[in-house]
Amino acid sequence: MSPELLHFSDEAAPARRLAEAAGLIARVVERHRFPDEELKLRMPFTAANDTPETLVVFRSLDRPNEKLVELLLVARDARSRGARRVVLVAPYLAYMRQDIAFQPGEIVSQTIVGGFLAELFDAVITVDPHLHRIERLDQAIPGEHAIALSGAPRLAELIAAKRPGALLLGPDEEALQWVRQAAAATGLDYGACRKVRHGDRDVSIALPALDVEGRQVVLMDDVASSGHTLAGAARRLLEAGAVSVDVAVTHALFADDALAVIAASGVGEVWSTDCIAHASNAITMAPVLARALQDVLKCVD
Numbered sequence: 091m092s093p094e095l096l097h098f099s100d101e102a103a104p105a106r107r108l109a110e111a112a113g114l115i116a117r118v119v120e121r122h123r124f125p126d127e128e129l130k131l132r133m134p135f136t137a138a139n140d141t142p143e144t145l146v147v148f149r150s151l152d153r154p155n156e157k158l159v160e161l162l163l164v165a166r167d168a169r170s171r172g173a174r175r176v177v178l179v180a181p182y183l184a185y186m187r188q189d190i191a192f193q194p195g196e197i198v199s200q201t202i203v204g205g206f207l208a209e210l211f212d213a214v215i216t217v218d219p220h221l222h223r224i225e226r227l228d229q230a231i232p233g234e235h236a237i238a239l240s241g242a243p244r245l246a247e248l249i250a251a252k253r254p255g256a257l258l259l260g261p262d263e264e265a266l267q268w269v270r271q272a273a274a275a276t277g278l279d280y281g282a283c284r285k286v287r288h289g290d291r292d293v294s295i296a297l298p299a300l301d302v303e304g305r306q307v308v309l310m311d312d313v314a315s316s317g318h319t320l321a322g323a324a325r326r327l328l329e330a331g332a333v334s335v336d337v338a339v340t341h342a343l344f345a346d347d348a349l350a351v352i353a354a355s356g357v358g359e360v361w362s363t364d365c366i367a368h369a370s371n372a373i374t375m376a377p378v379l380a381r382a383l384q385d386v387l388k389c390v391d
């Protein structure tokens with residue numbers, strides 16, 4: 091039986107785009123949440139021997155606490171039905187930021203959640219995981235098939251079409267890796283701001299030594315969460331004479347009032363990939379994910 095892709099209805103659009111690009115049948119896992127917040131899941135397999143040997147599970151891990159339980163239930167159930175290979179495509183991967191104990195007693199969730207996913211899945215494919223002090227995803231998710239892709243080339247295509255001639259800026263030095271990739275693909279000028287984080291919603295941004303006056307600027311980052319990083323950078327840029335500031339991010343988390351915070355700073359357009367299903371999605375990662383998935387399906391056994 092050919093591999094199939096399982097997804098949940100709230101992510102039907104990006105999951106189906108991936109299934110189509112990878113040539114897989116997409117099937118929905120039905121989900122009911124009880125008043126006490128327990129979950130009941132129903133697989134699309136009902137008869138004996140109707141479960142493919144290889145299953146791909148699509149679940150992006152924004153709102154991770156509930157979704158990690160879903161993954162536990164789906165992966166274990168798939169194996170009990172006879173699936174031999176279960177692959178996770180999680181375009182956004184959660185719990186990667188706590189990679190050391192910053193204070194004595196803090197739990198290093200990256201290692202624990204990474205180990206949990208490695209036990210459940212034969213391969214994990216994700217996009218721009220937020221790795222700080224480690225370089226490779228397999229240091230967080232042990233195993234041969236922990237694959238980290240980047241959203242930057244797709245965002246570069248989008249930016250080149252929407253703002254040819256723009257200046258690409260990272261709102262902090264960590265974002266230099268993405269603007270550099272995008273600049274290499276498009277030939278656009280690039281640079282990065284410096285950021286000091288004082289709290290979850292409190293950052294200071296300093297502009298690089300570049301002339302931004304009269305420039306259209308596109309801020310690129312891996313993730314927008316509270317929106318304060320992008321808003322802080324946009325305010326500085328507009329004060330310094332940029333004619334417009336737009337935003338392109340891989341992961342559209344946009345917690346709480348983040349979009350309003352960003353808009354209030356003077357940002358024009360907000361574009362994101364469909365790693366996290368969101369109204370700002372402007373470009374799909376499906377072709378990139380599909381290529382990686384096809385390669386993985388040839389290797390996992």
Ligand SMILES: O=P(O)(O)OC[C@H]1O[C@H](OP(=O)(O)OP(=O)(O)O)[C@H](O)[C@@H]1O
Nearest residue numbers: 264287311312313314315316317318319
């Ligand atoms: O929308 P926000 O709530 O501002 O969060 C988004 C920012 O957070 C992350 O970096 P972080 O500040 O963790 O930087 P670090 O990786 O250097 O700690 C990410 O790379 C963004 O720049």
